[in-house]
Amino acid sequence: MPDDRAVAVLGVGMHPWGKWGRNFVEYGLAAARHALADAGLSWTDVQFVSGADTIRNGYPGFISGATFAQALGWSGARVSSAYAACASGATAIAAARAQILAGLCDVALVVGADTTPKGFFAPVGGERRDDPDWLRFHLLGATNPTYFALYARRRMELFGATEDDFAAVKVKNARAGAANPNARYRQEVSAEEVLASPMVADPLRLLEICATSDGGAALVLSSTDFARRHGRGDTAVSIPAVSTVTPRFPQTVIEMPNFATDSAVAAAAAGAVDGPAFRRSIAFAAYEEAGIGPEDVDVAEVYDLSSALELDWYEDVGLCKEGEAERLLRDGDTALGGRIPVNPSGGLSSFGEAIPAQAIAQVCELVWQLRGQAAGRQVEGARVGVTANQGLFGHGSSVVVTR
Amino acid sequence: MAATKTRVPAVEGWFTTDAGAPALLGSRCRSCGTYAFPRETFFCRNPRCEGTEFDEVPLSRRGRVWSYTDARYTPPAPYVAADPYVPFCIAAVELAEEKMVVMGQMVPEVTVDDLAVGTEVELVVDVLYEDDDHQYLVWKWRPVTVGSGGSGA
Numbered sequence: 207m208p209d210d211r212a213v214a215v216l217g218v219g220m221h222p223w224g225k226w227g228r229n230f231v232e233y234g235l236a237a238a239r240h241a242l243a244d245a246g247l248s249w250t251d252v253q254f255v256s257g258a259d260t261i262r263n264g265y266p267g268f269i270s271g272a273t274f275a276q277a278l279g280w281s282g283a284r285v286s287s288a289y290a291a292c293a294s295g296a297t298a299i300a301a302a303r304a305q306i307l308a309g310l311c312d313v314a315l316v317v318g319a320d321t322t323p324k325g326f327f328a329p330v331g332g333e334r335r336d337d338p339d340w341l342r343f344h345l346l347g348a349t350n351p352t353y354f355a356l357y358a359r360r361r362m363e364l365f366g367a368t369e370d371d372f373a374a375v376k377v378k379n380a381r382a383g384a385a386n387p388n389a390r391y392r393q394e395v396s397a398e399e400v401l402a403s404p405m406v407a408d409p410l411r412l413l414e415i416c417a418t419s420d421g422g423a424a425l426v427l428s429s430t431d432f433a434r435r436h437g438r439g440d441t442a443v444s445i446p447a448v449s450t451v452t453p454r455f456p457q458t459v460i461e462m463p464n465f466a467t468d469s470a471v472a473a474a475a476a477g478a479v480d481g482p483a484f485r486r487s488i489a490f491a492a493y494e495e496a497g498i499g500p501e502d503v504d505v506a507e508v509y510d511l512s513s514a515l516e517l518d519w520y521e522d523v524g525l526c527k528e529g530e531a532e533r534l535l536r537d538g539d540t541a542l543g544g545r546i547p548v549n550p551s552g553g554l555s556s557f558g559e560a561i562p563a564q565a566i567a568q569v570c571e572l573v574w575q576l577r578g579q580a581a582g583r584q585v586e587g588a589r590v591g592v593t594a595n596q597g598l599f600g601h602g603s604s605v606v607v608t609r
Numbered sequence: 610m611a612a613t614k615t616r617v618p619a620v621e622g623w624f625t626t627d628a629g630a631p632a633l634l635g636s637r638c639r640s641c642g643t644y645a646f647p648r649e650t651f652f653c654r655n656p657r658c659e660g661t662e663f664d665e666v667p668l669s670r671r672g673r674v675w676s677y678t679d680a681r682y683t684p685p686a687p688y689v690a691a692d693p694y695v696p697f698c699i700a701a702v703e704l705a706e707e708k709m710v711v712m713g714q715m716v717p718e719v720t721v722d723d724l725a726v727g728t729e730v731e732l733v734v735d736v737l738y739e740d741d742d743h744q745y746l747v748w749k750w751r752p753v754t755v756g757s758g759g760s761g762a
Contacts, residue, residue, distance in 0.1 A: 326682075326685050328686065342712075343684060343688050344619070344687040346714060347680050347697065348712065349680065356676040356699075356701050359677060359726070363725065363726040407678045407679060409678075455656050458708075458709075459710075464712075466646040466710060467709050467711075468654055469643050469644035469654075469709040470709065471643055471707060471708045471709075472658065473655075
């Protein structure tokens, strides 16, 4: 793959996920310090700090790059802050990578952290009748699990997924997460326990829907030249591709927070062939940039907002054909020890979502996997990993990590 | 009595309230024919179209269920929930002519057991919530098959 597109990952760090109820800056700071120590660098070596924003923690969250820079001590580093909903972390990584590849800096720090309220995610406060995110709660009572459940039901009717399959995803991820010291939920669960948990949005049950969590994650990225000079040339994990694609018109799958899909009338009239659905385009754009294909992937971290959605991702990141995800799951291919383990971290199922930190955390896990440092949940011999995630309002997020 | 309350849309200009045949109000681009709901007023979503003029059009009143779910727990504000809370179904409905999918609550008596992908539904206007003086209205979907929650499958 083209080395001139790659940046080195010198350090990764996380603050454990939980419901700690403390200031998000504390989590970001802890993650940043871990990542810097892991990289063998000082904060003052960082030339560019890239923050992933949180919108639920006031002004400091909207300018997270500067917030974290101040917490680390003003050093004159250049700064950027990015918001892209669940994809914010990937956008922050993309900003740092572009700075490095352009030769504008050698060392960048990427940080995301969040403190979350209890229960369903609700829109930002105030009466905002021109905001579709406000309106979908007001007019439909459509929560995030509503949309996850629409996809889940569709899988059941189109591809024969069962409630047992959805429960099996949770059982698999809970088993992996039990071995992860940064996960919030570290207990194995049985299929019986999953199926006995309350129905939230039919067919999805409480244990199959990701919680909202506090947490923080950070990466220290550098140019490959700097990594060599720093003595990490041979051992560093690198990122050869980051995908932050938007959808292509017409987007024909209903997406949060919309009331309707695009209309395909004009495309049909023009004789256009349907392009790939948005979710499928996300990882494939990263594969193309990295010069690899899904067959090269050894391990994947995908956004299991629900247990059922993980099955959609198997297909969307190209691990199998459409309609074959259930077979992959039932054969044990995506479990630890399987052919292509998915969510060895335990996934959102074991973490809950700390929005701006989550896409960064996915990369942290792949780096530990590729270094052979994922004790208790190690995917043996993994050399290529992919993350996939999607943010509200059309934000793709996929990162390829290689060793 | 509810009958004495003033009935007003919960959102202005998104649907008609004709007693017999209410409809969602979408937009249609005069240049390329692309529909949108809710209405677009100053851009067309088609990347190959720079249209700036749109007609307000009623959308098809019937469609088929693309997928469906329910809400077993009270959604957070700004949803205005009845007390005690009564769960409801939500469906994403495919409109053939417009080639688009539109979400809506199902009418109250419908449960997920009454629905399937492909169930034919039609648009009605129903009460979303009320206060002392008003009933606030919204569009909902109702299975076409007559009867309480009858399945169209």
